[in-house]
Amino acid sequence: MARWEPDSRRRLHEAAFALYAERGFDSTTVAEIASRAGLTERTFFRHFADKREVLFAGSETFQQAMVSAVAGAPGSAAPLDAVAAGLEAAAAQIPGRELARQRQAIIVANPELQERELIKFASLSDALTNTLRDRGLGDPAARLLAEAGLAVFRVAFDRWTDADADADERDLPALIQDSLAELRGIVTEDSRTAAAR
Amino acid sequence: MARWEPDSRRRLHEAAFALYAERGFDSTTVAEIASRAGLTERTFFRHFADKREVLFAGSETFQQAMVSAVAGAPGSAAPLDAVAAGLEAAAAQIPGRELARQRQAIIVANPELQERELIKFASLSDALTNTLRDRGLGDPAARLLAEAGLAVFRVAFDRWTDADADADERDLPALIQDSLAELRGIVTEDSRTAAAR
DNA sequence: CGGATGATGTCAGTTACTGACATCACTCTA
DNA sequence: TAGAGTGATGTCAGTAACTGACATCATCCG
Numbered sequence: 001m002a003r004w005e006p007d008s009r010r011r012l013h014e015a016a017f018a019l020y021a022e023r024g025f026d027s028t029t030v031a032e033i034a035s036r037a038g039l040t041e042r043t044f045f046r047h048f049a050d051k052r053e054v055l056f057a058g059s060e061t062f063q064q065a066m067v068s069a070v071a072g073a074p075g076s077a078a079p080l081d082a083v084a085a086g087l088e089a090a091a092a093q094i095p096g097r098e099l100a101r102q103r104q105a106i107i108v109a110n111p112e113l114q115e116r117e118l119i120k121f122a123s124l125s126d127a128l129t130n131t132l133r134d135r136g137l138g139d140p141a142a143r144l145l146a147e148a149g150l151a152v153f154r155v156a157f158d159r160w161t162d163a164d165a166d167a168d169e170r171d172l173p174a175l176i177q178d179s180l181a182e183l184r185g186i187v188t189e190d191s192r193t194a195a196a197r
Numbered sequence: 198m199a200r201w202e203p204d205s206r207r208r209l210h211e212a213a214f215a216l217y218a219e220r221g222f223d224s225t226t227v228a229e230i231a232s233r234a235g236l237t238e239r240t241f242f243r244h245f246a247d248k249r250e251v252l253f254a255g256s257e258t259f260q261q262a263m264v265s266a267v268a269g270a271p272g273s274a275a276p277l278d279a280v281a282a283g284l285e286a287a288a289a290q291i292p293g294r295e296l297a298r299q300r301q302a303i304i305v306a307n308p309e310l311q312e313r314e315l316i317k318f319a320s321l322s323d324a325l326t327n328t329l330r331d332r333g334l335g336d337p338a339a340r341l342l343a344e345a346g347l348a349v350f351r352v353a354f355d356r357w358t359d360a361d362a363d364a365d366e367r368d369l370p371a372l373i374q375d376s377l378a379e380l381r382g383i384v385t386e387d388s389r390t391a392a393a394r
Numbered sequence: 395c396g397g398a399t400g401a402t403g404t405c406a407g408t409t410a411c412t413g414a415c416a417t418c419a420c421t422c423t424a
Numbered sequence: 425t426a427g428a429g430t431g432a433t434g435t436c437a438g439t440a441a442c443t444g445a446c447a448t449c450a451t452c453c454g
Contacts, residue, residue, distance in 0.1 A: 008432080029409065040434060045411065115312035118319060122311075140383055147344070186337055205401080226440065237403060242442065 009047045011037040016054040021102050025051075025110045052116045055103060058093060059120050063127055066090040070131045079137055083149040084180055086128065090153070091172045101161045125150055148183060155179045206244045208234040213251040218299050222248075222307045249313045252300060255290060256317050260324055263287040267328045276334055280346040281377055283325070287350070288369045298358045322347055345380060352376045 015036035019028040030051055034041045048054050069089035073082035094100055107113040128146035137145065156175040163169040170178075212233040216225040227248055231238045245251050266286035270279035291297055304310040325343035334342065353372040360366040367375075 030411085031409085041411090042435080043433060046432080049411095051410070111316065114319075115316045118315040119308065119312045122315060140379075144383075147348075151344075182337070186341075227442085228440080238442090239404080240402060243401080248441070 008037070008039060008043065012039065012044055012047055013054055013057060016051075017103075020055070020106045025106055025113060052113055055106065055113060056116060056120055059123075062090055062093045063124055065093050066124070067127050067131050070128065071134065073135075075135070079132060079135065079141075079145055080149075080180075080184070082135060083128070083132075083145060084176070086131075087149060087153050087156075087176050087180075088173050091156075091176060094172065097160065097172075100157075104161050121150060121154075152176065152179045152183055155182075205234070205236055205240060209236065209241055209244055210251055210254060213248075214300075217252070217303045222303055222310060249310055252303065252310060253313060253317055256320075259287055259290045260321055262290050263321070264324050264328050267325065268331065270332075272332070276329060276332065276338075276342055277346075277377075277381070279332065280325070280329075280342060281373070283328075284346060284350050284353075284373050284377075285370050288353075288373060291369065294357065294369075297354075301358050318347060318351075349373065349376045349380055352379075 012033060016028070016033045019033055019036065030044050031041050034044045037044075048057070066086040066089060070082045070086035073085045077085075107117055125143075125146050128149060129142045132142040132145055133139070153176065156172065156179040159175050159179075160169070160172045209230060213225070213230045216230055216233065227241050228238050231241045234241075245254070263283040263286060267279045267283035270282045274282075304314055322340075322343050325346065326339045329339040329342055330336075350373065353369060353376040356372050356376075357366070357369045
């Protein structure tokens with residue numbers, strides 16, 4: 001028999017997520033999380049930098065998927081199409097809608113968690129900007145496109161999680177395409193029409 | 198003689214700022230701040246919600262100045278001009294360049310402080326979006342303009358603080374105008390020119 | 395003159411997080 | 425195959441952010 005059960009990190013993650021969902025983030029102590037996972041508090045902090053980081057565990061993978069897809073898009077592809085590929089690749093990293101919904105509910109209920117989410121998005125934006133620069137984009141264009149792309153993702157993601165659970169809704173990739181089409185519409189639209197909005 | 202020295206909050210603010218600048222944010226304890234201000238730790242937390250909030254003390258005033266100026270711009274003014282007025286009014290709230298520089302140095306050295314700054318900007322963005330909606334702007338337009346306006350502010354502010362201290366540089370309002378002009382240029386530019394950047 | 399007020403002090407407690415060291419199944423090597 | 429490493433975990437003590445409850449006492453107001 002192994003000295004330790006093998007999946008400490010996964011068990012900690014599941015325990016934390018469940019407790020945050022049940023009692024709320026603030027009312028959950030790290031000691032309780034560790035205890036439910038059959039481990040100690042000290043071990044929790046060996047796997048996660050802090051109490052918040054549990055909810056952002058997949059973020060490196062997420063960022064990596066996005067960046068790789070953008071970098072790997074054909075050189076002939078338009079910048080916005082490369083970004084679209086990145087968004088879809090990132091979306092594929094997200095597990096299931098119900099989990100995403102629960103996670104989002106935990107985050108919006110707590111300002112500290114919103115702060116953490118904001119800095120994760122900022123890091124994503126930086127990485128995406130650099131990747132677009134590597135594709136030959138100029139300085140303001142790369143940053144603007146990165147920000148716009150992430151805005152598209154956020155809009156699509158919010159629609160996906162806000163959708164009524166009972167209705168069988170469109171999936172995330174489809175919503176990303178929709179949102180992207182809206183962005184194209186707004187940007188392409190001539191200025192007289194835009195001013196009338 | 199008064200029972201308490203009158204400016205507790207100001208003294209705490211000055212003490213905290215000085216210590217953060219000298220030793221860094223992490224290496225400063227609230228007990229030290231309170232002690233330098235001639236007060237107790239408990240009193241610190243009566244004036245500031247947490248250790249970070251000291252560095253964002255003016256943010257409500259800042260936001261108020263910006264929102265008021267945008268709301269008070271003549272109804273005939275173009276949305277972007279109303280935003281420009283807001284940015285200048287907000288800039289007027291900023292004390293001096295040397296203080297701003299020191300503050301920025303403290304913040305960029307610490308991720309927790311960057312998180313806090315991000316959420317302050319998010320709040321600013323929400324307020325600005327709502328104000329623009331009140332002026333009759335549509336839904337995606339208001340948000341986009343708010344974000345673009347704040348981006349302009351950030352660019353101008355960074356230039357202002359990064360400028361060599363010895364050279365007598367342009368002031369913040371002038372840099373805001375410059376940055377705004379660049380935004381107008383990028384947005385107005387026809388798409389063939391933009392693609393070549 | 396006396397009670398209400400409000401900013402501060404005091405104190406005890408909780409909890410996130412850290413560093414140092416011990417443990418012990420497993421593995422690799424001589 | 426013995427014995428030295430390795431690595432994930434446990435144990436323990438400590439620091440510091442933050443909170444709640446209650447005391448104090450100059451000032452203000454009736």
